[in-house]
Amino acid sequence: MSDTRLRDATQHAEKLVRDEKLELPIDLIALAKSRDILVEAKAEGAKGVSGMLLRVGNNFSIGYATHIKSTGFQRFSIAHELGHYFLPGHPEHVFSGGNVVHESHAGFGSGDQVELEADHFAAGLLMPSYLFKAEAGKYSDGFTAIEKMAERCETSLTASAIRYAELTDAAIAVVISTGSSVNYCFASLAMRGIRGYKHPLKGSVLPRESLTRTFNQKESNIITAQREDDSTDLIAWFRADDEIDACEEVIGLGDYGKTLTIITADLPDQDEEVDDMTERPPRFK
Numbered sequence: 681m682s683d684t685r686l687r688d689a690t691q692h693a694e695k696l697v698r699d700e701k702l703e704l705p706i707d708l709i710a711l712a713k714s715r716d717i718l719v720e721a722k723a724e725g726a727k728g729v730s731g732m733l734l735r736v737g738n739n740f741s742i743g744y745a746t747h748i749k750s751t752g753f754q755r756f757s758i759a760h761e762l763g764h765y766f767l768p769g770h771p772e773h774v775f776s777g778g779n780v781v782h783e784s785h786a787g788f789g790s791g792d793q794v795e796l797e798a799d800h801f802a803a804g805l806l807m808p809s810y811l812f813k814a815e816a817g818k819y820s821d822g823f824t825a826i827e828k829m830a831e832r833c834e835t836s837l838t839a840s841a842i843r844y845a846e847l848t849d850a851a852i853a854v855v856i857s858t859g860s861s862v863n864y865c866f867a868s869l870a871m872r873g874i875r876g877y878k879h880p881l882k883g884s885v886l887p888r889e890s891l892t893r894t895f896n897q898k899e900s901n902i903i904t905a906q907r908e909d910d911s912t913d914l915i916a917w918f919r920a921d922d923e924i925d926a927c928e929e930v931i932g933l934g935d936y937g938k939t940l941t942i943i944t945a946d947l948p949d950q951d952e953e954v955d956d957m958t959e960r961p962p963r964f965k
């Protein structure tokens with residue numbers, strides 16, 4: 681598993697956005713059309729397949745799944761397939777041995793390197809860092825910014841939350857869960873830097889007293905996309921060395937059948953901390 685290749689995949693997409701002078705929300709259909717790629721919605725297909733890339737001779741087409749009725753999910757699926765088209769080596773790989781159809785499992789749940797590269801391409805294409813950061817900076821840290829970015833980029837809350845965690849300076853973690861267990865977790869650099877931080881592994885148990893765990897016990901919370909928040913602390917979630925207050929915001933993901941939790945640490949303002957240090961030059965003259 682290569683992190684460099686994943687980063688390269690994101691950057692490849694961002695370069696494409698720059699070169700083509702695309703703006704938010706990225707028009708995927710127009711991009712596909714510019715390369716003569718046909719994009720079509722598919723009737724309910726095999727469970728778990730998010731989309732497919734087909735090749736006949738030198739003609740490509742994309743089919744995307746519609747069993748999850750979320751524009752964000754469908755756009756991510758299309759962007760993932762575009763990744764298999766644009767990323768160096770991908771067409772050769774997915775169509776090796778005379779294959780004419782590649783079926784995808786988009787959404788960061790796959791352990792397959794090629795699938796993950798296409799996911800990272802999709803994130804970079806739909807949420808290019810330079811456009812994303814400029815926009816996200818307008819909102820307060822945490823769920824508010826994530827929600828606004830999902831609207832702006834026409835992406836799912838989950839994809840926006842993961843991208844936000846990648847790009848923010850704030851200490852936040854994104855946890856996707858089902859029942860009492862963690863499906864996966866993404867944490868920002870600042871969160872991972874907190875003393876004693878332990879990353880929750882796939883399949884680990886949610887903190888016993890957490891709002892998320894209680895929330896998940898009632899299925900209707902997830903199906904009807906209920907939303908709750910509460911205060912928590914980083915010892916409970918990440919076994920941090922020190923007691924650090926945090927906010928836990930929880931939302932049910934509807935059809936997706938999972939729950940999204942955003943943990944935002946309430947760290948002392950870094951500027952204030954620096955103010956205590958005498959060697960710091962005054963910020964304003």
Ligand SMILES: [Zn+2]
Nearest residue numbers: 784785795798
């Ligand atoms: Zn794929």
